[in-house]
Amino acid sequence: MEKNLKQSILYLKKEEPEVAVAPNKVLFTGLDDAGKTSIILALQREFSKIAILSPTRGAQRRIFDFLGKEISEWDLGGQAAYRIAYLKNPGKYFEGTEIAIYVIDIQNKPRIPEAVGYFKDVIEQFKKLEIEPPIYVFLHKYDPALRRSAQNEMEALIIDLKDKIRAIEYKELYYYETSIYDFGSIITAMSEILLSLYPKSELIEKTIIEFAKKVDSEGVVVIDDNSLIIGSYYKNDETKHLLTASVPYFLTLHDSFQDTSPMEGRLEDRMIVQRFGKNFIFKQVNLKSSSLPYYLMLVKQDPVFRKEDLEAFTTLLKEILFK
Numbered sequence: 001m002e003k004n005l006k007q008s009i010l011y012l013k014k015e016e017p018e019v020a021v022a023p024n025k026v027l028f029t030g031l032d033d034a035g036k037t038s039i040i041l042a043l044q045r046e047f048s049k050i051a052i053l054s055p056t057r058g059a060q061r062r063i064f065d066f067l068g069k070e071i072s073e074w075d076l077g078g079q080a081a082y083r084i085a086y087l088k089n090p091g092k093y094f095e096g097t098e099i100a101i102y103v104i105d106i107q108n109k110p111r112i113p114e115a116v117g118y119f120k121d122v123i124e125q126f127k128k129l130e131i132e133p134p135i136y137v138f139l140h141k142y143d144p145a146l147r148r149s150a151q152n153e154m155e156a157l158i159i160d161l162k163d164k165i166r167a168i169e170y171k172e173l174y175y176y177e178t179s180i181y182d183f184g185s186i187i188t189a190m191s192e193i194l195l196s197l198y199p200k201s202e203l204i205e206k207t208i209i210e211f212a213k214k215v216d217s218e219g220v221v222v223i224d225d226n227s228l229i230i231g232s233y234y235k236n237d238e239t240k241h242l243l244t245a246s247v248p249y250f251l252t253l254h255d256s257f258q259d260t261s262p263m264e265g266r267l268e269d270r271m272i273v274q275r276f277g278k279n280f281i282f283k284q285v286n287l288k289s290s291s292l293p294y295y296l297m298l299v300k301q302d303p304v305f306r307k308e309d310l311e312a313f314t315t316l317l318k319e320i321l322f323k
């Protein structure tokens with residue numbers, strides 16, 4: 001009996017496809033001071049570290065889990081001396097990139113030509129290595145205050161910058177306007193980018209839409225512990241903005257409560273904020289006992305929903321994600 005059990009466990013282990021799969025490499029690159037490390041820290045809600053950040057030394061790597069997939073995140077310090085070293089040894093730094101995120105500080109107008117120049121260098125390395133990862137250009141430091149006070153000027157600058165980049169031929173190129181003072185912009189960008197690696201994302205989306213209808217909600221987001229939205233439903237753009245902008249604050253508030261009273265396992269624990277005649281409801285959901293928590297946030301007219309509806313929803317999510 002025991003032997004059979006052991007054999008079947010061995011068999012199961014052999015069958016497990018994840019074992020041989022290398023983590024997906026996501027590369028953050030760009031000039032020094034562009035804001036790469038700040039973006040990464042914002043997603044981890046390490047706000048106090050952003051304030052005292054110093055330039056990244058060389059390549060910093062971190063591995064994290066996204067929907068059960070290992071993501072290997074590379075943050076390439078952008079100071080000139082490091083950039084020269086990377087270009088001398090592309091195999092070491094650029095090889096295996098599956099997604100590239102190129103961060104440009106759009107507030108630093110005098111350095112834009114330099115940023116475009118290094119962008120060309122990076123593309124050349126990919127060509128040398130015969131890889132063509134999608135590149136997401138972050139037009140970064142587009143702060144809300146700037147959007148209010150100098151929108152025309154910034155839009156003109158962005159058009160000009162895109163023209164310069166367009167002159168460099170590359171297949172898959174996408175743009176995001178981001179700012180660490182608009183967390184929603186970072187969360188939305190990173191979630192969309194990482195979900196592109198994940199074939200089940202459409203199914204998750206459908207499940208969320210069904211749940212939103214069932215509980216009569218105008219917007220629902222499911223978030224992982226890295227502040228990444230793994231699926232969402234929004235009735236309209238306004239709801240989308242309200243939800244994505246407030247998610248990081250709910251997460252931070254949740255983090256601060258966690259230190260004193262653990263929420264885990266208490267189904268009734270939720271945070272509710274009333275605004276615009278609506279209820280913003282935030283709660284932790286445990287989709288897998290061994291892994292990091294997930295979070296659910298929804299906007300509704302009334303603050304209640306049936307426990308059974310939530311349970312049916314989380315069961316479905318679990319099946320999609322982990323089976």
Ligand SMILES: Nc1nc2c(ncn2[C@@H]2O[C@H](COP(=O)(O)OP(=O)(O)OP(=O)(O)O)[C@@H](O)[C@H]2O)c(=O)[nH]1
Nearest residue numbers: 032033034035036037038055056077078141179180
């Ligand atoms: N106004 C504004 N400042 C930002 C934003 N993001 C980052 N910063 C600031 O930009 C500076 C540089 O940020 P880092 O994240 O260290 O830049 P980096 O690209 O990692 O730089 P290297 O590590 O040298 O390559 C810091 O002072 C940040 O506070 C943003 O969205 N808006």
Ligand SMILES: [Mg+2]
Nearest residue numbers: 036037055056
């Ligand atoms: Mg850095």
